Amino acid sequence: MGNFQMDSKQGLNIGAFAEFLDLPIVNLITEIGYTQKGMEDNFAVTSTGNPEGTGEFKTVTNRVDYLNLSLALKANYTMPIVTPYLYAGPRIDFLIMTDVDKGFKIVYDEYEKVVYGLKIGLGTEIMKILPVSILAEFQYNYDLSDSYKTALLKINNNSYELKIGIIL
Secondary structure: OOOOOOEEOOOOEEEEEEEEOOOOOEEEEEEEEEEEEEEEEEEEOOOOOOOOOOOOEEEEEEEEEEEEEEEEEEEEOOOOOEEEEEEEEEEEEEEEEEEOOHHHHHHHOOOOOEEEEEEEEEEEEEOOOOOOEEEEEEEEEEEOOOOEEOOOOEEOOOEEEEEEEEEO
């Protein structure tokens, strides 16, 4: 199996979470979210007369949308204005939609409908500047299972997320 690296596609992530336990330095977080993932790349246009390429390129953008559920253990350190934290835990992604170039449809039609993974992140809460608290997070999502796998091609959707939100 060769290594074929595609460019990542930026997408939307929106979700809601709830925290439980509320111990001095440890919380349990449950989250439900909608995430767009995918790839984008330029491919050389070829023809029978120009098998090496015509000099033109076609941009292909493929998107997959997931409903994801996760559970994470969160360790935080409360200070007067900010509370930095780390978290990690399992996640499960349910494929809900694909929007792909017709040349890639055969692959995406065989995509796994459920993907298991892990998430790890760090962030900070800025306490009660307004009537709500503000948070900023960086999260890495690692897929434990492949979205697609054959003898010639293996696809996973590892991703990075930058999140900004409010806590009510």
